[in-house]
Amino acid sequence: MSKAKAVRAVDVGYGNTKFTVGMLDQDFDAICDMFPSLTPTALQNDFSRAIGQQRDTHKIEIRGETYECGKEVRLALGGGSHDRVLDENFCLSNRYLALVRASLAYMGVDEIECLVLGLPLTTYEAKRRPLEQSVAGAHEIGNKTVTVHKVTVVPQPMGGFYDYVVQNNMTDAIDHEMNLIIDPGYYTLDWVVSQGSRPIDSRSAAVNEQGASTILTAVRDAIEADLSCDPGDIMRIDESLRTGRVLRVHGQQVDLEKYRPLIRQIADSAVNKLISGTRGIVDIENVILVGGATHLYRDAVKARFPNLEVHTGGNPVFANVRGFQMLGEQWLRSNESR
Structure with missing residues (x-):
């Protein structure tokens, strides 16, 4: 019996990296997952391992540099604000590739017939081909190899x-x-x-x-002016606005409704x-x-x-990556029928 060919998708955003772990004949949302698009340099010390609670992250080595990426990457960073790469060349950087490889590590397959990625329209025409070339092929991730046979890049929207x-x-x-x-x-x-x-x-x-970073930074600055202290990473603010979870700064609850006119x-x-x-x-x-x-x-x-x-x-946060998965599976069906 021949092995089923795998299609996967990754949506590397400046805020979060979304990816799929299965095919669409399963539950749509169950095959989607994500982690923050943060790529700190991996440190030798990992005290959580010493107490049997290793972080849910992956160490990714690229061209002599090692990054830590994954779902619990904030535990590798500590508190405070953490800058993300906001650069049009980001998609061709080591850090972007580290996020893609961390996604591959979570997917649990050794071979991917078609991997679908997306780019913003500001970089799509200029970066699409180089990105496809940089991601296709074999990826050494820890003690395993994941081979990507074809990469397709589509406009994110x-x-x-x-x-x-x-x-x-x-x-x-x-x-x-x-x-x-x-x-x-x-x-x-x-x-x-x-x-x-x-x-x-x-x-x-x-x-x-x-x-979103422009809006969230403005809200953070307004909160800082009101409270006379740094409220921390803007992703905490975003999570509270998105989920309704209470935001506290130094134990003080922040009324985010006050900042709705600024957001608008x-x-x-x-x-x-x-x-x-x-x-x-x-x-x-x-x-x-x-x-x-x-x-x-x-x-x-x-x-x-x-x-x-x-x-x-x-669940709009996964909208693009679900669509990428659809396009990848459509490509697979059309090529298998030839």
């Missing part, structure tokens, strides 16, 4: 588009309707205008420094740039908002499209 329309049986949106897919990431705000499933390049783009103001400014970049929105029939920063932009997007439903799928 198209992953969220496929995820939503397929799960919601929006056949017309796939076939011929005019769609606006908005993907606010950690660093960039990306959008694609498509007719059916075909992107319209001249109306699709992205802007840097209009993503910055999101409005970003959406204005998006509207200008689409070269007109009168023909848009479907607006689909995807990605992990959906909660920060939803109100601003809805205000600009009062006569349209703004579609947001369940």
Whole structure:
């Protein structure tokens, strides 16, 4: 009996790295997982191992440098704020490759027939081919080797588009309707205008420094001014805004609702740039908002499209990587049938 060919997907964001661990014939959300996109230099000391509680991370060696990446990477960092790489060349860096390899380590397979990755539209054309070449091939991860036979890189927002329309049986949106897919990431705000499933390049783009980090940094600065102390990593603020979990700074509960007008103001400014970049929105029939920063932009997007439903799928943080997985499995089916 021949071994089933594996398709996997990785969505390396500036904030979090999302990945799949199975095929779509399983539960959609059960095959998705993530960890922070943090890549500290691995240290020799690991005191948690001494007490039998080793961190859920992977040591990744690349060109003589060793990084620690994974679900419990914050335990390797300690408290405080931690800068992420916000650079258009990030996708070709050692740190990006370390995040991809850590994802491969969690997937539990030795061979991947097709691995689907995504890039923001700011870097897609320039970096797509070099990225495919840098990730294809054999990866030494610890004491095992994972071989990736084919790498496909797609525009990040198209992953969220496929995820939503397929799960919601929006056949017309796939076939011929005019769609606006908005993907606010950690660093960039990306959008694609498509007719059916075909992107319209001249109306699709992205802007840097209009993503979630811009909003969250402004909120952190406002909290710091109010409390006269550093409130810590902006991802703590993001988690509280996204989940409703109480944010405490030095034991003091922070009323995040106070900062909603600030969030809306910055999101409005970003959406204005998006509207200008689409070269007109009168023909848009479907607006689909995807990605992990959906909660920060939803109100601003809805205000600009009062006569349209703004579609947001369940668990939007995994929307792109689920769509990548769909595209990869579609590629596998079409190639196996030849």
